[in-house]
Amino acid sequence: MTVLFLLSVPVLLVGVALALALRSNLARALAALASQAAATALVLFSLLPTLRGGSVLEVVWPWPTPINSIAFRVDALGAFFLAWSLPMTLLGTAYAVGYLRPYFQRGRNGGSHFALLNLVSLSFVLIYSVQNALVFLLAWEIAAVAAWLLVIWDYSNQKIRFAGFNYLVSTHVGLFVLVAAFMLLHSETRSMDFAAFGHFLARPSPLRGTIFLLLGVSFALKSAFFPFHTWLPRAHSAAPAHVSALMSGVIHKAGLFAFLRFTLLMGKPEEWMGWGVLSFGLLSAFFGILYTTTQRDLKRLLGYSSTENVGIAAIGFGIGYLGWAWGIPSLTVCGFAGGLLHILNHALFKCLLFYSAGSVYRATHSVDIERLGGLAKRLPITAALFLVGALAIAALPPLNGFVSEFIVYSALLSGSAPSDQGNVLLIGFAAVLAFVGAVSALSMTRAFGLTFLGNPREPGLHVTEEAPPSMWVPMALHALGVVVFGLAPQLALAAIWPALKLFSAGKELNALASSVAPLGIANPLLAATLVLAGSVAWLLGRGARRGATWGCGYTATSPRMQYTGSSFSDQLARLFRAFLPSARRERLPEEIFPRHASHVSTHHFDPVEHRMFEMLGQAEDLVAHASGRIPEQSRFAFAAGLVALIVIGALVLGGSSP
């Protein structure tokens, strides 16, 4: 079994080589698809026993010193992540074939792109299995650099290069923090093995909290939690749609996986960690969803919604932590179940939404919702699939987003915390989550309604063609997952079951299953009635007359008069203007007969990014100011050099002594 599992690595590498070597783009794509399909089949087949909740796949390779040995170990957690990450990357690669066809027709070589998609799969196989910190870092880096190169597919555009660079810098800041954490662990354990890390982390020590914080920050950067999200909207709007989808839905889930992996290594957490994770997730969900409401760019909007959704998953994990720290297994199970399921659900509907946005972009060359409109008539398949994703991400029953949020709610509202203050706080958090849900309904109504409904806002916008099957089939498969997990929550639970058993076992799991079981009746019933009512409505409306939209007495309406995205979110943006600052550029008419054309434009910027750049600018000024004086006064330079030498010397001497 382990041989089959590890065989997937050379298979993927062969795919990389073929994708780079072959002559035509179709052959390159087929090579990547075939190798990924083979690797996926190998991995899934070898993991079948693990996915069934049984054994653990384990192998140790001897390796030259200083590494000594590399351990691979796929437990139920890694198997759970692999079980959907690899197939989804495969679907993304299939989507890429259709999405990139216009580029291929212009003679672009797609070999490196497909090779990189293979490397993404490869990094999953490594990240989710390896037990050695060095190899883990290597795989982490493969994923980061591959994602960066995938983002800058349109590298001739300066904006896209900047977005890519921004991502590259952010992800490496995260890497530094991760390296720092691993170095601390290595200095304590003299080992790079996760098992050794686990032994150290399981014991209470002053370093435990520090390492937890370092790891948390690094993984939060990877998964784009607030306030570490600034690279995300830029990267997601710059990348090709399938890359945005894979990054948001699949690649960045590695951050959450690593978080869970170290949670398992760490064992029972302390209470403050639980509150920390919980409030951190809550902040992400709150700010992520607020930022979506004012976006004009459909893909930026979806990017911010990733921040929201990882936040919801972290809320689940935070409750899981609290339950564990308090010794309340029912809370632990509910929290981790909600979080794990939300990760999977988010991967399903976020990929679906990004793919649909890509189909919009391919047809119109725009994702600016202020310019779009009325696309449902031109792109009916895309519109229908986007609608499914939008309803699911707004957590509306009977779709899958509701199931995971229901579990998170049931944990928050269970009232099983040991103190009343704790319970009241958790219920308050549930109210914030309700706010997040309502605002995401607003945001998704806005995104879908303005893009696909009404009339085209810009009559000159050229709409080419509906997505080809290579694009809509992957989309439809994701939509199928969204519907099935919504209608049959038991299946969704079954998917996370083995991974959940790592966190707790016994009767709590059954309690969870029985508390979710009613949804398995309520959701299908609701869906059936909705379908029935819809069909009846369809029959009733057959003989209907067609007319113009009622203009309230005004007959010369134009598509430009439709409600716009900024007017749709204006009231909410005003309510939350403290968090949603906007920049206003205007040139108002001056005289009675103005000579210049006047204009007003507002746009909402990311306040965190704004502040970050501001601070960087200030720091740069400070350094420039200070260093500007050094050449004038040579004794400063001499003194600075001397101090630096002394510090380095002291560190070297201090480090070498036992």
Add this chain to the structure above:
Amino acid sequence: MLLQFANVAALAIMPIVLAGIIGRVKSLWSGRKGPPILQLAYDLARLAQKRSVYSTTTTPLFRLAPHLFLVTSLGSGFIAPLLGSTPLASFQFDFVWFAYVWAFGRVAIMLAALDAGSSFEGMGAAREAVFSAVLEPAFFLVAGALSFLGGQRTLHEIATLHLRAGGPAVVWVLAVAALLIILQVETSRMPVDDPSTHLELTMVHEVMILDHSGPDLAAIQLGTATKLFVGSSLIATLLNPWAGSTTLLCCLTNLGLCALLAVFVGCVESLLARFKLKAVPQYIAVALACGGVALLATIWRVGAAK
């Protein structure tokens, strides 16, 4: 069995009766005799016989949305304690499902509004979306507070929490106040929204459904009336001293309280002007504050008990 039958019957009849009572109260205040109590039924029957007119801008979504909305309203009625006692169905944390099913109906109507491509309807949809963003947390605060106070987890159980079940009266009073505001907003009643005005710029719900006609309009009207009944049955159950029992007395009291609530809504509608739109989120924030204080007050109970 009899109770379930009564629940279904109430779900079918009471929405129409409540709408009729509100209409009658408003007529009396303005010095008219007013329409019959069952006027809504006649209206619906008339609308159902008509043909719809669809704008050429719209997509199939526009045709489906009103009926989806009706289904969500009726579906929420299955888990609400319509008669103050056992509902047709209930499960743990069904109030979360309840809130999100209502949200589904709202989203359907909002999407249909955007589908018509009219700026008025878009405006109504945006307002509805913002109000619901403030409203949902208020509902969860109230439901969470009541659920924590009684240690119960289903909608009908938390609504049958009485004064005598222990706990400070303030929680109960604030919960009723918050639910009243939620009811007014959700069913687009004064002072949040004016269901009878024809000035498009000031409306919320009514402006979203400008383009619906015939059976579709009937579905929306029935759906809104059903939401009114379901929502007021929740408040009635909270007020009902016999709630939770399966006696005839309990059921009749609940229906009577619902009727009283309709009278109250009618009086508010006759005596109060509509708020300025800017003031509406503040008004809803009162519900939020009520919910928050109710939640904090639950600690008080426990403090006293210890």
